Amino acid sequence: MNKRFNIATAIVLGFTAVATAQDLSGYIAEVETNNPEVQAYELRYSIAQEKVNEVNTLPDTEFGVGYFVSTPETRVGAQRARFSVKQMLPWFGTISKREKYQDALVETEYLEYVIAKRKLGLAVAQGYYKLYTIEAQSKVVQQNVELLERYKELALNAVEVAKASVVDVLKLEMRQNELKAQQQILEERRIAAEIQFKNTLNTASEGRILVVDSLSIPIEDEQINSEDLSANPELLKYDKLYESVTQAEILNRQEAAPKWGVGLDYIPVSERTDMFPADNGKDIVMPMVSVSVPIFNSKYKSVSRQNELRQQELDAQKAQRLNTLKNLLAEAKQHKNTARINFNTQKQNIAQAQDAEEILLKSYETGSIDFNDVLDIQELQLEFQLKQLQAVQNYYEQAALINYLTNI
Template sequence: MKKDKYKISSKRQHHRLIRDYDRYFIRWSPSNFCHLTSDSVLKFTAIACLLMVLGTFQIRAQSLETYFSTAAENNPGLQAKYKAFEAALQQIPQVSSLPDPTFSFGYFISPVETRLGPQKAKFSLSQMFPWFGTLKAKEDAAALAAEAKFQEFVDVRNKLYYEVTAAYYPIYKLNKWKQIEKENIDILTSYKEIATRNFENGKGEMVDVLRVDIMLKEASTNLNILNKEEKPLLTTFNKLLNRPSEEEVIIEVEEQADSLPGYLNKDSLMTQHPVLKKLELMHQSSEAAEPAARKNGYPKLGIGLDYVAVGERTDMQIDDNGKDVIMPMLSVSIPIFRKKYNAAIKEAQLKQESLALQKEEFTNNLISRYESVWFNITRQDQLIELYTQQIKETRQALKLLTTAYANSGKDFEEVLRMQQELLKYEKKKAAAVSEYNTAVARMKYVLGTR
């Protein structure tokens, strides 16, 4: 009874494959499938998946979604996995087909004399049939293996989206830091003007002007380094999209970090990870391969037809003179060399054990990664909240110190120190936003979603 659940028809298997594609890519109506032939199903299946890969994703407002679509269309690694899936689909008709019939022709150089006349030529046509259910079992195993390839493709797609996100937010952080440094330079320039004016009016000291000069040079150097850092980040991002390194990257990120959806729960979604689905499908394929290997060791039946062309006798007249011979044939293979059949059965059983252990190991690793990523998400969320509050309070303190210095010319060093504190918190917040969104993307990959 355990094996019976895998005995499904090829058409039913294709139905299930297409329903899986619909869940990931397109809207599908089962009524559209009923009139298709087996070959049409394979062609339609390939076209339907290709439409997804070539950009039928729904584009949302943020440009990151547009880059996902571009990466899915252009990335050679993802395309390679899709081609591997297509190749796996082609295994189904190969293993479910009968062996080719055999036709043979023989000519009697020295005709064999019979009562009806000399035999001149012989024609034979035969067809071998494997044991009942063998082709069906092989077909089920191949269809499940193709589904496993599809889940592997989905996992690579999810990983590509994570890698795109992980390359996207460092560019956001870099742009933010550049903006902060430019604003810092503008503020320091205004401070220098105030310090110079206070010095000229006798309310300040020359050392205040020198302090601002030192900080301006440091800020200019930092900005120059950030400008040079942009090229390798853009190259990494653009190569994931398989486009020129210098291609412009438009960054659109809201300051408020996205909150993690509550339905991303490890207990409810752990079984939906495409790698876990792949391992389960491979396990089912091995289970289906076991009866296929067993039945492959049963006798094969053959039917055939022999036709012998007979010439007429010239030495006498007899009934049915020169009548051709038609002889039906039946043959049976005798599988007495059992080692290869037993080895194939044992191979399928060992694969099942191996895949069960792989699934258990991957699940354990997935739980560990989940906890690690979840900690990083909560940590960055708290840091964003902290830095937002510190930026607000630092700006208030800086405003008071700047006003006091403009009036009295005192405590300029404290003004500069507070400005550097503000710069530090703004940069840390930008880094925390980048880390948070990257961690959210990694969590979605860990859970097998996008």
């Protein structure tokens, strides 16, 4: 059970190590508790556990009652009825092998349960970062609206002294209108993303989803062994499936062994009245032992062949899934590194745009300012800020995916 606990715990710890946010781990814990998909997998796991008790049983006991309509006469009297009981028994060790086979299926269902939790944890983390980005972008757009408001005041002052045109003011106002429309679009995106996030959590809460105020890409990544995929539950599942087929074959060979049974017949006998022989009216008790031998056992040979082919299929499926996970890991690392490059590039661009803004403001102090340049710089600055936030989202989404792939 310690291994199972570690696997489940890593679902939370892996993501919180990346997110640096207290709320995310709480949302992941919530989805593991409330999401109906996880609940369905948990129930499947519980059903598989219960089936262990199902296989730990013997075949039904057979009872029989017969009444002689025409009573056969014997030396000691007439037989009146027949009562019988019979119990078939599997060959020695069959029940324990059934339990081992079912235990292997339980382990497979457990890994399906773990995989479902990890996938939902990944979905929650990525939805969380999406919400963060939308809200952060909305704040940036609002800051730019306020920036343009200050520029408009400068333009109005310049118009009063005939150093600017009313057209410049109108251009600034039109740009403000565009940004306000962009804010409304971002709000619609936030509402839709929040609904999706709450549906994943399976919560009817009316409150707003809380995300961190700011996220930044760390200077250096935490060192993790991102090349080892062998502990990923998606691959461990194939090992457990292979083991279940192995146990199925052991059970199949055991089922091919003879089966035996024990029973008892009881026949009540009426006493004779015309004569009195020894043991007159003595009832008949007849213990029985039976053996069932599978002489025509082509069925079991066919099942053995099917199990062999099934194991080969699982080997092929595992190899294919491993290649897929390797491709996902390589792609995630590439996207993560690209996000870092984009983040640093936009950071440099933003600094240069701010320098250009200061130059424009100094030009206003000397009596000249080109508001077309103001709009160009503002537009570039906003573009760089939005791209930087998108880079942060991409970085953390890919980091969450890498954790999903590599964390035990």
